[in-house]
Each structure stands twice: as C-alpha cells, then as structure tokens.
Amino acid sequence: MPRLVTDVPDVLIIGSGAGGGPLALVLARAGLDVLVLEKGPLLSRGDYRGQDELDLRQGVFFPRLEEDPHTVVTPNTRQPVHTLLGWTASCVGGGTVHMGSFLYRFHPDDFRVRSRCGPYEEVADWPFGYDDLEPYYARAEREVGVSGRGGASPFEGWRSGPYPMPPLPAHPLTAWLEEACRGQGLHPFPTPRGINSRPYQGRPACDPCDFCTGYGCPTGARGSSQEALLSRAEQTGRCRVVPRAMARQITLDARGRATGCLWLDETGGEHEVRARVVCVCCSAVESARLLLLSKSSLFPDGLANDHGLVGRHLQFHGVTMGYGLFQLDRHPGLPLAARRPFLDRSVLDHYFLPPGVGEIDKGGLIRFGLPQPQPMTEAQALADTGDGALWGETLAARLHRHFVEERRIEVEVFHDFFPNARTFMELDPEVRDKWGLPVARIHLDLPPHQRVAGHWVGQRALEVLDDLGADEVGLQIVGGTSSYLVHGTCRAGRDPATSVLDGHCRTHAVPNLFVVDGSFMPTSGGAAPTLTLFAISFRTADFILDRAHSGEL
Amino acid sequence: MTELRSREYDPPSMEESTADGRRSTLTAALARLVPPGAGPGAVEAGAVDYVVRRLARDPGAPSVMAALDLLDRLALDHGGSLFAGLEPTRQDEILHRVAQGSGPEGVQVLRLLVLLALEGSFCHPARGGNHGGTGWKFAGLDTPETHSDLPRCRAS
Numbered sequence: 001m002p003r004l005v006t007d008v009p010d011v012l013i014i015g016s017g018a019g020g021g022p023l024a025l026v027l028a029r030a031g032l033d034v035l036v037l038e039k040g041p042l043l044s045r046g047d048y049r050g051q052d053e054l055d056l057r058q059g060v061f062f063p064r065l066e067e068d069p070h071t072v073v074t075p076n077t078r079q080p081v082h083t084l085l086g087w088t089a090s091c092v093g094g095g096t097v098h099m100g101s102f103l104y105r106f107h108p109d110d111f112r113v114r115s116r117c118g119p120y121e122e123v124a125d126w127p128f129g130y131d132d133l134e135p136y137y138a139r140a141e142r143e144v145g146v147s148g149r150g151g152a153s154p155f156e157g158w159r160s161g162p163y164p165m166p167p168l169p170a171h172p173l174t175a176w177l178e179e180a181c182r183g184q185g186l187h188p189f190p191t192p193r194g195i196n197s198r199p200y201q202g203r204p205a206c207d208p209c210d211f212c213t214g215y216g217c218p219t220g221a222r223g224s225s226q227e228a229l230l231s232r233a234e235q236t237g238r239c240r241v242v243p244r245a246m247a248r249q250i251t252l253d254a255r256g257r258a259t260g261c262l263w264l265d266e267t268g269g270e271h272e273v274r275a276r277v278v279c280v281c282c283s284a285v286e287s288a289r290l291l292l293l294s295k296s297s298l299f300p301d302g303l304a305n306d307h308g309l310v311g312r313h314l315q316f317h318g319v320t321m322g323y324g325l326f327q328l329d330r331h332p333g334l335p336l337a338a339r340r341p342f343l344d345r346s347v348l349d350h351y352f353l354p355p356g357v358g359e360i361d362k363g364g365l366i367r368f369g370l371p372q373p374q375p376m377t378e379a380q381a382l383a384d385t386g387d388g389a390l391w392g393e394t395l396a397a398r399l400h401r402h403f404v405e406e407r408r409i410e411v412e413v414f415h416d417f418f419p420n421a422r423t424f425m426e427l428d429p430e431v432r433d434k435w436g437l438p439v440a441r442i443h444l445d446l447p448p449h450q451r452v453a454g455h456w457v458g459q460r461a462l463e464v465l466d467d468l469g470a471d472e473v474g475l476q477i478v479g480g481t482s483s484y485l486v487h488g489t490c491r492a493g494r495d496p497a498t499s500v501l502d503g504h505c506r507t508h509a510v511p512n513l514f515v516v517d518g519s520f521m522p523t524s525g526g527a528a529p530t531l532t533l534f535a536i537s538f539r540t541a542d543f544i545l546d547r548a549h550s551g552e553l
Numbered sequence: 554m555t556e557l558r559s560r561e562y563d564p565p566s567m568e569e570s571t572a573d574g575r576r577s578t579l580t581a582a583l584a585r586l587v588p589p590g591a592g593p594g595a596v597e598a599g600a601v602d603y604v605v606r607r608l609a610r611d612p613g614a615p616s617v618m619a620a621l622d623l624l625d626r627l628a629l630d631h632g633g634s635l636f637a638g639l640e641p642t643r644q645d646e647i648l649h650r651v652a653q654g655s656g657p658e659g660v661q662v663l664r665l666l667v668l669l670a671l672e673g674s675f676c677h678p679a680r681g682g683n684h685g686g687t688g689w690k691f692a693g694l695d696t697p698e699t700h701s702d703l704p705r706c707r708a709s
Contacts, residue, residue: 052677210694339693375692376675380668388652388660389667392645396590403692404591 017094019281021225048216093226148192324465364415451479600673603682
C-alpha cells in the first residue's frame with residue numbers, strides 16, 4: 001500500500017466514536033480540514049442487517065483477542081489474563097454503533113462528588129459544572145437525536161429546552177410499571193434514547209426490531225457517531241475518515257507541540273500525517289496507551305505523562321442487573337406478551353442514598369426494560385448444566401417454558417465506579433499486539449461501596465417488580481464492572497500536578513493536543529456516560545474553534 | 554462380544570468422513586437431543602444443515618465427528634445397527650449411556666451436540682440453520698423484513 005498522500009489537515013482526530021464524532025462534525029462544518037483515523041473497519045447498515053448472536057460472540061465490533069488484547073490483573077489473579085475488558089469497540093463509529101443508546105444526562109452533583117461526599121478513595125471534583133455543560137448536553141441531544149421527555153423527573157438537572165423528539169412509543173405494560181413505581185413513591189420517566197421516535201435529520205423513525213442493543217442498527221434510526229455525526233461531517237467535503245488505520249505514536253516538534261502521528265495500515269506499513277491540532281479519541285484505555293507509547297526526549301515516560309498520571313484513575317462503570325420473572329398464565333390482566341416496542345422507564349429517586357446505607361451517599365439510576373432477546377444464548381444457558389447438558393423432552397419442555405410461557409422484565413442499575421489507587425492501566429511489560437506494540441495492562445480493584453450501592457438500589461428496583469406481581473425476582477449481578485464504559489485515565493483538573501487535562505480536554509503539557517473521550521472524567525457519574533462524552537466533545541470543539549480563530553492553534 | 558462388534562464397525566472412508574457423510578447419524582442424534590415440543594425441534598429448525606455447513610470449514614469438526622463416531626460405535630455395540638437405524642427409545646438409551654457411562658468425555662459429547670443444535674436453531678438463516686426464521690419465531694422474534702429475508706453482507 002502506498003503512503004497515503006494527505007494534505008496537512010487542520011485537525012487530526014484519532015478515533016471515531018462518541019469523542020471523535022462531534023469534533024469532526026463541528027470542525028468540518030466550520031470550514032476546517034479534518035482527518036479521522038479509525039483503527040477498526042468501516043461497517044455499514046448492510047452489515048448490521050445480517051448480524052446474529054454468533055457475529056456478536058465472534059466480536060464483530062471488537063479486535064481479535066489473539067491479535068490485540070488487553071491484559072487484566074485483579075487482587076485474585078496474580079497472572080495477567082488476556083481480556084477484552086476496556087474495549088469499547090473497534091470500528092468506524094466506535095461503541096456508539098452497538099450501544100443501547102441510553103443517553104442520560106449526569107446529575108449536577110456528579111460534577112462535584114468530592115465536595116458533596118467528602119474524601120473517598122480518589123474522587124475529585126470536575127473542573128467545570130453542570131451549568132457549563134448544559135448547553136452542550138442540549139446540543140448533543142439535538143445533533144445525535146435523542147427521544148425523551150424533559151422535566152419528567154424532579155431529580156434531574158435543569159434543562160434549557162425540551163428533547164428534540166418525543167419519547168419512543170411505549171410498551172403496553174408501561175402504565176402498570178409506572179403505577180408500581182409510584183406505589184413505591186418513585187418518579188418514573190421515559191428513558192432517553194438515542195433512537196429516533198420520528199424521522200430525524202434524514203434518518204428514519206425506529207421500526208422496533210429484535211436486534212437492538214449490542215447490534216448495529218440496520219436502518220440508521222439509532223444516532224451513532226457514524227450515522228448522526230461522521231456522515232454529516234463527510235458531507236461537508238472537509239472531513240475524511242480512514243478506517244483500519246492504527247495510530248502508534250503522536251509526533252512532537254522541538255518546541256513540544258504535537259505535529260501529527262505515525263500510523264500503521266493493516267499490512268504494517270507505516271504512514272505519517274501532520275496536523276495543526278491533534279485530538280486523541282480512542283476511549284480511555286487506548287487513548288492512554290497511545291500517549292504512553294508516544295515516548296520522546298521531551299516526554300521519556302510517555303506524552304503528557306510528566307507527572308506519571310496517564311493511565312491512573314482508570315474507571316469503568318458500576319453495573320447491577322436484576323429481573324422479575326412472570327408466568328404469563330398467572331397474570332391475565334398484564335399485557336406482558338409483546339416483546340416490542342421498548343419498555344423504557346427509568347428512576348432517579350435513588351441516585352443518592354439515604355443516611356446509613358453506605359460510606360458515602362452515591363446511589364444509582366434504575367432502568368427498567370425488556371431484555372434484548374438472545375434466543376441462542378438463552379437456550380444454551382438453559383441446556384448447559386456445566387458438567388453436561390439437558391436434552392430430550394426435558395430440554396424441549398424447558399425451552400417452551402422459557403420462550404412461550406414466561407416473560408422477564410429487566411432491571412439495570414447504573415452506578416459509580418469510584419476511582420482508586422489500585423485501578424489503573426499501564427503498558428504491559430510482556431504482551432504485545434500484532435503490530436509488536438505493548439498492549440494495555442489493566443489493574444482492577446473495586447472499592448466496597450460499589451457493591452453496597454448496587455445491592456441497595458437493586459433491591460429497591462426489585463420491590464417495584466414484586467409489587468407488579470412478579471413470580472420471582474432476583475439480582476444476577478451486584479456491583480459489577482461494565483467492560484465497555486471506560487473513563488478517567490487522563491483526569492481533567494485545574495492543577496497540572498494532579499491532572500493530565502485542563503477543563504477543555506487539552507493536555508496541560510502540550511498546547512495543541514486534546515484527549516476527548518471518557519479519559520477526562522474525574523469521576524464516572526451515576527448514569528450511563530455516553531451522552532456526557534458527546535457533550536464534552538461538542539464543548540471541546542467550540543473551544544478549538546475559538547482558539548483557532550484567535551490564532552492560538 | 555463388545556470388542557468383536559467394535560471391530561466389525563467399518564469407519565467411513567475419507568470422502569464419507571465429511572460432515573455430510575454423517576448426516577444420518579447427526580440428524581438422528583439431534584432429533585432426540587432437541588426434539589419438537591410445542592415448538593420446533595432442532596431438526597425442524599434446520600440445525601442439521603447448519604452443523605453440516607459449519608463442519609465443512611470448522612477446526613472443531615474432528616470433535617463433532619468423533620462424537621458421531623461414538624454414537625455409531627455404541628449403537629453397533631449395543632443395538633446392532635448404526636445409530637440412525639435404531640428405534641428412538643434405543644437411541645435414547647445410547648444417549649443416556651453416553652451421558653452417564655462414558656465419563657467426562659461422554660458428557661462433553663452430549664453437551665457439544667446439544668449446544669451446536671441450539672446454535673443451528675437460532676442462528677441467522679443465512680448460516681444454513683433456523684430455516685425460514687423458525688427458531689426465531691418460536692422464541693418470539695419476528696422481524697423477517699429487516700433480517701432473515703435479506704442476504705447477509707459482510708464487511709470487506
């Protein structure tokens with residue numbers, strides 16, 4: 001493959017997910033030349049149309065474990081284990097291609113956990129507040145396309161305007177679920193989804209199908225970075241997206257300004273691109289890895305790592321999962337049978353815990369929904385007894401009961417993963433990827449409050465399902481760790497001695513280098529973070545434009 | 554006696570040793586392992602075609618072929634016929650024997666075949682199984698217009 005001939009773009013964006021997409025759209029629209037390098041392949045609606053569970057298992061959105069792993073060490077595992085933990089995705093659009101699209105805003109106090117809760121592990125306040133981000137939340141909701149109902153919960157932060165689209169059509173069971181929530185004194189509201197409830201910006205309304213969370217959207221109704229942002233950026237004629245391009249090093253000039261990057265194509269051929277501004281948007285683990293791989297005489301321990309902070313404060317997201325099981329014949333009055341449309345209700349009432357529950361008062365957000373159907377996985381889980389398998393009439397009867405006679409309501413609690421000194425990433429001293437580069441080694445340990453919060457909030461959710469009449473309720477995961485939602489490795493703050501980025505995602509150390517993804521987050525927030533990443537990227541784009549116009553960049 | 558019968562068993566030739574050559578054993582096994590209940594069984598859902606197609610290019614094929622060989626060998630030993638030629642009740646006896654009598658290896662043989670049968674029942678129809686979306690319909694999924702009727706496109 002010949003060296004790519006690229007005119008020097010104004011802005012180089014490495015990574016095309018929730019961090020890279022808004023930057024590309026805003027900067028290209030403003031007339032800057034933008035080049036986006038994406039390590040993964042370019043997939044399309046046609047690819048997503050044909051996906052099944054085997055595609056997901058084979059990791060169609062992820063790198064191959066044997067070629068491009070992370071490794072993980074926990075207090076229980078002495079030896080590093082190869083893992084896909086910390087991979088959000090590797091494809092054009094990043095994790096937003098397969099996301100569940102639960103696009104919540106953070107609570108205003110998520111920006112000031114240290115002030116609200118006091119010292120706990122390594123929590124810190126953000127260098128800006130909800131009020132600073134609100135206009136960008138609103139913009140992200142407009143540009144990505146979010147369906148929801150503003151003001152429906154008394155616990156949400158203030159809004160400058162309504163959602164651009166009304167909530168998605170409600171499952172017939174919704175009224176019963178809401179009543180059960182209210183019976184517990186809770187305030188249910190429609191889960192905001194990055195899914196079109198009506199035709200929006202040239203993309204169709206969602207025609208609910210059974211292949212949603214985890215899959216690519218075959219119609220474009222989901223507002224992925226690819227569909228909602230990159231495609232429009234490309235339409236300006238000023239943005240080019242190059243897939244299968246693996247950035248391996250950020251380059252610097254003698255003055256310590258970023259000049260671009262070196263990247264590798266699939267055959268290992270090396271290319272160089274130079275740019276005025278460099279934005280690293282590879283998701284928190286891989287962005288930190290790229291900085292650490294970018295050693296130079298000015299930064300012998302890795303770029304912007306002059307205080308040894310890159311890779312520290314790694315956070316995932318706390319996740320607790322539960323269910324309510326309903327035997328259809330016992331609930332003739334409940335409209336449980338239909339699997340569509342979405343049953344989308346959330347509850348913020350337990351975002352903060354009452355006194356005495358835990359060491360600090362951070363709780364979580366409850367999401368009620370119908371499970372994403374995974375018939376193959378469900379059937380195999382029923383059959384597989386570990387030391388053998390059910391078979392014959394026993395299995396047939398069990399499958400029938402599961403698929404025909406029962407329904408489940410799913411509960412997911414999003415809650416904080418608290419930054420702590422034992423959880424961080426570094427370059428693996430031994431394991432290398434297929435390009436010969438050290439992979440990311442993740443050290444993982446969970447502060448006990450994560451489990452306490454997950455259990456307490458999870459139990460409150462089960463009470464609702466119990467009131468709804470569930471024949472069985474339970475928590476399957478308590479205080480677990482999300483593998484896709486990653487944050488914190490380049491903490492943002494005001495003090496260069498204790499943070500990597502400033503309040504605009506710019507590295508303290510290199511004035512034209514930005515890290516724009518979950519890496520900046522001092523704390524993980526109590527809600528799913530994707531909308532916040534979109535919003536931060538829109539905010540950073542405005543900052544870059546402002547500085548570009550003033551001649552500083 | 555058992556020894557003698559085993560020796561009488563003539564393993565299939567290389568050509569027959571393809572998955573398709575063992576289709577009758579496979580079909581008979583899947584019919585008993587995941588039989589039709591109120592919904593389709595694995596055979597009705599198209600799992601046989603799926604497994605045959607997958608084995609043609611799957612490195613895991615030898616273990617499945619060995620599993621089918623084991624069923625035929627036991628069928629000859631204990632029933633005097635290849636597995637497919639036995640009555641269903643005798644076939645079930647063989648499967649019970651595999652599950653209980655052959656140690657961890659036998660248990661894994663059953664598990665392997667059951668999990669494969671379910672893969673073939675619920676995969677995308679373009680993979681050869683889940684004929685006409687039968688498995689998906691049984692599981693309450695019903696979106697042929699966006700998925701099952703359209704060809705699968707693969708990323709280049």
